[in-house]
Amino acid sequence: MSTPARKPPSDDGRDGPLEEARAWGITSYLLAGLLTFGGIGLLLDRWLGTTWLVLVGLLVGVGLAFYLIWFRYGTR
């Protein structure tokens, strides 16, 4: 934000609106991870009669979401 000259859009977008928009979009990935894999864990718990798979699902979901965010925005 504090760079005096505008960077060209071909730059990786750091400090630009693209980077900012991606940061706001992260919420959606985290929620998707929790809901999807937490939900799968919950269903497996119901099916198998266990109680701990929902926790595993939530942790896996958050982990995958962080991994995806890092892979998408952190490595390129």
Added chain:
Amino acid sequence: MSPLVLAAGGEGFTPPGPEDFWWPIVGSNTSNWTLTRPAVMVLLSVVLIGWFFLAATKRRSLVPGKLQFVGEGIYGFIREGIGRDLIGSKDFRRFLPLLFTQFTLILVNNVFGIIPFVQFPTMSRIGFPIGLTIITYLVFHAVGLRKKGVVGYLKDLVPPGLPSWIVPFIFLLEFVDKFITRPITLSLRLFANMFAGHLLLLVFILGAEHMILDLGPGFKVVGLLSAVLAVVMTFFELLVEVLQAYIFTLLTALYIGGALAEEH
């Protein structure tokens, strides 16, 4: 002012709550076809925005007047700051009307929250953010599907270069993200910010009024403090209102740009 203030007189304090967001003007409380205050406000905002930009573009000159300067400033900000950077210089032009309309509409309706006599953020009624989100949702999926086809669009959900064992999991995650949680977070973020902000102002203002008018001298000091904080919070709200209009437009552009981008 809210009827709660009158009810609070001498009787103890009724804290503000979700019922303060229900403002029927014409019609009953139970009808599905009640004309409400936010509905009137959103119509008013359309008239205001239309009038402003017609006036701003009426007498265009090379050396812009004040109105033209502001109008072109807002347009340039959306065009260069959001559209071109996030959608890309090849495709961004045809989405500018959408982005521009979204930004100005949300901005005016949000700032209504602190304009004297209006003082209600339209977007604190969840229906309005949901309506705007449905448009964003349909547009970004439609342009993605039209450009890549169903198979190509689904394939492009997963970024290239992932280890192959993780691809199914990431596909599931991306699918849920794009089809389910994106519209949820987009509409809830705008709604919750406006709802919470208005409630916060109500707490400080109604609290100050109650403490100053109805309670003893010790409370009057606290009430004054609450009134000062209400003013501070009003400026803070202005910041949040502008920021939320910006974020909503920013994310719409990001989603459209993402749907159009070639991952391979």
